């Protein structure tokens with residue numbers, strides 16, 4: 352994945368894909384499939400990631416199920432072309448495959464089918480980025496920068512700026528396992544944006560951190576966009592996506608359901624899930640209450656009952 356010139360064959364895109372001959376593409380995904388093999392989680396049938404009650408039930412009864420291998424088909428036949436200067440938001444329900452697709456664009460998860468062409472370096476910035484918990488923040492900066500291709504002399508040149516940007520005070524010399532979530536997110540952000548990658552992949556990174564840091568992070572991303580890089584971001588915050596993205600991919604059950612400007616795509620998304628989400632949120636609140644008062648089995652039973660009713664459909668409920 353060194354560059355578009357090195358691509359072995361022209362990608363095959365489905366009809367209707369957004370293709371713009373006038374701009375240089377930075378990422379081409381062609382019929383990408385990603386399947387995880389999960390060991391030791393029970394040999395039952397594949398859990399539908401959209402089936403909230405099914406997942407809850409499985410978690411509640413996990414200790415009773417046997418050990419086996421299960422396949423989770425997280426991304427299914429995804430194709431798109433991304434261009435330099437674009438900021439693309441990925442939206443979709445929990446478990447729909449957004450993070451998996453992002454990690455694949457960043458080169459961390461290889462597709463099990465299809466291909467991804469990347470023109471330049473892609474860096475993942477997010478809550479999942481690996482830092483070493485027993486090492487101090489400063490040591491992690493060294494390691495993180497070396498991993499991004501800095502020489503030791505270059506690390507020395509940028510380290511003060513990274514420390515200043517992360518702005519976590521004396522914690523910079525304490526082990527990372529003493530950090531709050533927000534502090535760790537700040538440090539990750541500062542490290543992964545020290546070298547400006549051509550493709551910046553952000554997984555909910557802005558969800559953590561206080562508002563002053565969010566502003567700083569946003570400013571840095573805007574600088575990066577102005578340098579004609581491509582940004583991909585996953586966020587459950589509609590306002591973050593609307594503020595920062597000019598294009599949205601809606602991923603549903605691993606597939607791209609819509610690809611276009613934020614407003615119409617959010618419109619379609621809300622039409623499908625707006626009401627459903629509200630109802631489920633309410634049910635989970637009720638289940639939490641039941642769990643607190645009557646225990647987990649009663650809560651599972653309540654969700655099962657609701658799940659059966661939801662499956663029968665509104666006409667019979």
Ligand SMILES: Nc1ncnc2c1ncn2[C@@H]1O[C@H](COP(=O)(O)OP(=O)(O)OP(=O)(O)O)[C@@H](O)[C@H]1O
Nearest residue numbers: 387389400423425444445446447448449450451452
């Ligand atoms: N490392 C993994 N091993 C096995 N299955 C995984 C792994 N990571 C994700 N999955 C599964 O792949 C599916 C897609 O998960 P993914 O995290 O990509 O979804 P998402 O849309 O980012 O979800 P969320 O919004 O909750 O973060 C889910 O069914 C999830 O359980």
